[in-house]
Every structure is written in structure tokens, then in C-alpha cells.
Amino acid sequence: MNKIFKKIPSSEITDEAVYYNRRKIIKMAAGVSLALAGKEILAETAGSAKKKYADIAKGAYSSDLKVTSPRFVKTYTNYYEFTTGKEAATRLAQAMIVRPWSVSIEGEVEKPGIIDLESILKKNQLQERIYRFRCVEGWSMVIPWIGFPLGEMIKQFKPTSKAKYVQFTTIYNPSVMPGQRVKTLDWPYTEGLRIDEAMHPLTILATGMYDDELPKQNGAPLRLVVPWKYGFKSIKAIVKIRFTETMPETAWQKSAPDEYGFFANVNPNVPHPRWSQSREKVLGGSLFTPKRKTEMFNGYAEQVAHLYKGMDLRKYF
Numbered sequence: 001m002n003k004i005f006k007k008i009p010s011s012e013i014t015d016e017a018v019y020y021n022r023r024k025i026i027k028m029a030a031g032v033s034l035a036l037a038g039k040e041i042l043a044e045t046a047g048s049a050k051k052k053y054a055d056i057a058k059g060a061y062s063s064d065l066k067v068t069s070p071r072f073v074k075t076y077t078n079y080y081e082f083t084t085g086k087e088a089a090t091r092l093a094q095a096m097i098v099r100p101w102s103v104s105i106e107g108e109v110e111k112p113g114i115i116d117l118e119s120i121l122k123k124n125q126l127q128e129r130i131y132r133f134r135c136v137e138g139w140s141m142v143i144p145w146i147g148f149p150l151g152e153m154i155k156q157f158k159p160t161s162k163a164k165y166v167q168f169t170t171i172y173n174p175s176v177m178p179g180q181r182v183k184t185l186d187w188p189y190t191e192g193l194r195i196d197e198a199m200h201p202l203t204i205l206a207t208g209m210y211d212d213e214l215p216k217q218n219g220a221p222l223r224l225v226v227p228w229k230y231g232f233k234s235i236k237a238i239v240k241i242r243f244t245e246t247m248p249e250t251a252w253q254k255s256a257p258d259e260y261g262f263f264a265n266v267n268p269n270v271p272h273p274r275w276s277q278s279r280e281k282v283l284g285g286s287l288f289t290p291k292r293k294t295e296m297f298n299g300y301a302e303q304v305a306h307l308y309k310g311m312d313l314r315k316y317f
């Protein structure tokens with residue numbers, strides 16, 4: 001079976017408060033700065049330079065949840081192309097080159113082609129969306145994303161009637177991404193959505209967070225965000241969007257199909273085979289903050305439950 005999960009005991013899951021406190025203690029003892037990824041986080045606290053997306057207005061579907069401190073969101077990252085360690089991945093990701101960037105549009109569309117990010121941004125108006133983000137590992141946070149509805153962009157390429165699914169692919173560059181030299185996942189990272197999920201107005205492509213450009217470790221320059229699904233669906237550094245008639249393969253499904261389904265809807269009633277999904281550790285709380293109850297579809301049931309009407313969500317997890 002897959003190799004990575006042998007290395008991630010479920011006892012480690014959701015222990016990030018312990019992790020941060022330990023880090024803090026180590027750092028205080030060593031007398032070094034609190035910044036993990038360096039300048040970026042220092043700039044954050046200094047708040048001097050004007051942020052690139054400071055003037056972006058809130059869009060529809062944005063919530064008024066209290067956002068998580070950016071230092072957690074920017075340093076506790078999953079980016080297996082770099083490595084499986086959250087802090088090390090953050091550090092290694094700084095080597096990425098994210099401009100210029102283009103995305104290849106392929107498959108069942110009338111207007112396929114390679115489109116550069118600047119022209120995508122000219123055609124799609126950015127907005128802020130505050131969403132709760134829930135990782136399959138059992139932690140959650142609230143992130144102010146800057147992005148645009150994926151569905152609006154999809155319409156511009158005119159999908160054919162055969163376009164039933166959309167597959168996304170991350171950049172493949174093992175010389176910069178050391179994790180890709182190891183077969184933790186079947187590279188390049190791929191993800192997929194059913195076309196109605198992709199067209200749903202909650203689904204966005206993000207280019208920023210916290211009023212600024214996406215940090216490299218969080219998926220710069222273009223990343224998917226699907227707030228009612230587990231975090232692993234939110235594929236980073238997208239270079240290809242392919243429309244297909246049949247359900248596409250995804251990297252996690254290929255790695256462990258019994259653990260990671262295609263749908264990956266947040267569902268407190270369907271446990272992961274190795275741990276419960278009924279609660280979540282809210283990142284940024286103290287060691288004593290109780291876990292919060294995970295909500296059906298991550299709290300977005302009213303908006304998305306109809307997409308799965310009549311489906312057995314235990315089978316299609």
C-alpha cells in the first residue's frame with residue numbers, strides 16, 4: 001500500500017498546538033526570531049508595505065467567521081512536492097518560481113489553449129472569500145482567500161456537452177520540488193471535481209490570501225479552493241485544467257483509494273478508516289481549546305447538499 005501514511009501515525013494528527021508551543025520554546029531558548037519562513041512573516045507583523053490585494057471587496061458567499069492568524073496558515077502547510085513535513089515544506093517552497101505562469105486548458109472544451117495568468121486575471125474579477133478550511137487530518141482554520149469563481153472562468157472556455165468532470169494538475173518540476181524525486185504520491189499531483197461542483201459559485205481559484213498574493217507554500221500562483229471538501233482537494237500551483245467525460249484519477253485516490261475518495265466531502269458521519277472525522281482542532285487555539293464539532297459539508301450544507309441528493313455518501317466518500 002502507500003508509503004506516506006505509514007510515516008504519519010494518527011497520534012500525530014491535530015497536535016499542532018503542541019507543535020507550536022514546542023517550537024516557541026525551542027526558539028525562545030535559542031533566542032531566534034519567531035519567523036519560520038523568514039522575512040514574509042516578519043513583514044506580516046510589521047504591516048508596513050501595502051499589500052497587493054488590500055482593496056479587494058468581499059464577494060458573495062464570504063462568511064464573517066473570525067479568521068485564523070496568518071502565521072498558522074502560512075507555516076502549517078501540506079505540500080508534498082517539497083516534503084511531508086509542514087514546516088520544512090514551507091521553507092523549501094520558497095525556491096519556487098511562480099511568474100510568468102500559464103495554465104493549459106484541455107479536453108472537452110470548444111476553446112482549449114494555453115492561457116497566461118495575467119490574462120486570466122484580466123477576465124476574472126477578484127474578490128475576498130472568507131471560508132472555513134478543514135483538512136482530512138482533523139484540523140481546521142478560517143482563511144480570507146482572494147480569488148474568483150472557477151465556474152465563471154470555465155464558461156469562457158465553453159465546455160462541450162461531454163464535459164462531465166474537470167481534472168487539475170500541479171506543476172511537475174523535480175529539480176525545484178525535491179519531494180517529487182520520491183514516490184510519496186504519483187506525480188504530478190492531480191485532483192478532480194464533477195462539473196457541477198466546479199461550476200458551483202462557492203468554488204474558487206485563489207491567487208491570494210490575507211489581502212496579499214498567495215505565499216508560495218500555500219499554492220502560488222493559482223490554487224483551487226472548495227470549502228465543503230477536505231483540504232487535499234485544494235490543489236496548489238495549477239498548470240493544467242482538463243475537461244473529461246469520465247471521472248478523472250486523483251493523486252490521493254491512486255495512493256490510497258480506501259482512504260481518499262473522489263468526492264472528499266467534509267462529513268462528520270463518515271470516519272476516515274483510521275480516525276474519526278466528527279471533530280476538528282481549530283488551529284490557533286491554545287492547548288486547552290476544546291475541539292469543535294465538524295459540520296456536514298463543513299458548514300456549507302445549505303448551499304451544496306443538493307448536489308449529492310440520492311447519493312450514498314458512505315459509498316461515494
Ligand SMILES: Nc1nc2c(c(=O)[nH]1)N[C@H]1C(S)=C(S)[C@@H](COP(=O)(O)O)O[C@H]1N2
Nearest residue numbers: 077078079080170189218231232234235236
Ligand atoms: N500540489 C499540492 N496541492 C496540495 C497538497 C500537496 O501536497 N500538493 N496538499 C493538500 C492538502 S492535504 C491540504 S490540507 C492543503 C493544505 O493547504 P495549505 O498548506 O495552504 O494549508 O493543500 C492541498 N493541496
Ligand SMILES: [Mo]
Nearest residue numbers: 135136231232
Ligand atoms: Mo490535508
